[in-house]
Amino acid sequence: MFVITDKCSACGLCLDECPISAIEVGEPIYVINDTCCDFEECVSVCPEDAIVSEDEIT
Ligand code: SF4
């Protein structure tokens, strides 16, 4: 599982990167839902480095 931290600027770049559409527009920041299965395509496009593995923050 990957999660989006509060560094997210809601730029929207990650939205189209996820092959299974696990990223949703949230308020105020974007969120990754529990269908995320670690493809990691979204991680490299994020300009804020806001997408991190859940393991890194727990
Ligand atoms: S890690 Fe993969 S499955 Fe999860 S939100 Fe990013 S692109 Fe989608």
Ligand code: SF4
């Ligand atoms: S690419 Fe990064 S900053 Fe942009 S919406 Fe996604 S998580 Fe937020």
